[in-house]
Amino acid sequence: MEAFLLFFENMPVWQKFSWIVLILGGFWILEGYYALVKFRYHKWKHALTNFILLGFVMLINVGFGILTAGVFIWLNNSNFGLLQLIEIPVWMELLLSILVLDLIAQYFVHFLLHKIKWMWRLHIVHHSDLYVDTTTGTRHHPFDFLIRESFALIAVIIMGMPVAFYLFYRILSVFFTYFTHANISLPKRLDKVLSYIIVTPDMHKFHHHYQLPWTDSNYGNMLSIWDRLFGTFLYDDVNKIRYGIDVVEDESTADHIGYQLGIPFNRSVKSKKKITP
Numbered sequence: 001m002e003a004f005l006l007f008f009e010n011m012p013v014w015q016k017f018s019w020i021v022l023i024l025g026g027f028w029i030l031e032g033y034y035a036l037v038k039f040r041y042h043k044w045k046h047a048l049t050n051f052i053l054l055g056f057v058m059l060i061n062v063g064f065g066i067l068t069a070g071v072f073i074w075l076n077n078s079n080f081g082l083l084q085l086i087e088i089p090v091w092m093e094l095l096l097s098i099l100v101l102d103l104i105a106q107y108f109v110h111f112l113l114h115k116i117k118w119m120w121r122l123h124i125v126h127h128s129d130l131y132v133d134t135t136t137g138t139r140h141h142p143f144d145f146l147i148r149e150s151f152a153l154i155a156v157i158i159m160g161m162p163v164a165f166y167l168f169y170r171i172l173s174v175f176f177t178y179f180t181h182a183n184i185s186l187p188k189r190l191d192k193v194l195s196y197i198i199v200t201p202d203m204h205k206f207h208h209h210y211q212l213p214w215t216d217s218n219y220g221n222m223l224s225i226w227d228r229l230f231g232t233f234l235y236d237d238v239n240k241i242r243y244g245i246d247v248v249e250d251e252s253t254a255d256h257i258g259y260q261l262g263i264p265f266n267r268s269v270k271s272k273k274k275i276t277p
Helices: 002-009 013-031 041-080 090-115 117-125 134-138 140-160 165-183 189-192 201-207 227-228 257-264
Strands: none
Touching: 002 013, 002 090, 002 165, 041 134, 041 140, 041 165, 041 257, 090 117, 090 140, 090 165, 090 227, 117 257, 134 165, 134 201, 140 165, 140 227, 165 189, 189 201
């Protein structure tokens, strides 16, 4: 177990980047053979906007990494956190840490991004994608990303977890982010069975429906247990889904990078529309 964790602790940047390329590229290829929706769009042009947003996120991640490193140095010297108060095997500590990270840094912050008005305006960028595919997983406003990473650090501090746990979680999160957004069609029965434990492509697509109440459902990233536990789980007929968001309906702006970065500050972009009876 120690060797396994040491691998992630010492994982060089090029291997982390290669993992992103491998997972993103793999699902990109699978979309061409097992598409859930037969989109009529320019795949590369659509992806360019999402990749540019990914570039901003990666630049921010470099600076945020310094803060993250400082947090782990402090934790190592202070012995702060819940893991310091209990005696359990390392594998249980890892599992517990991933559960807490998935709850706080994925489900809970995602819930807040939908419920707090100024946070939602940042998150609209993610939901404005009219062609949800694996590259949509990279589509986040830079400030949206900062909020998510801040909550991840909160989870790290609460648990007092070692850096290897956090880095392993990040590797898992990359896989699930591109997997759940991928425009791939799993066998319906398999997708539904898997959705009892993990977030699946079909399950997450309901979250990308253009209209309430489906938009405010299925907040999870890795585990579906949080949505089931807190009553936000939804599973229906995927053929009913229409991608996008009803407060930004102009297709010409969906892939306009300047417009997307400006959405949080654009007064012409309203907040959520009320549910029609």
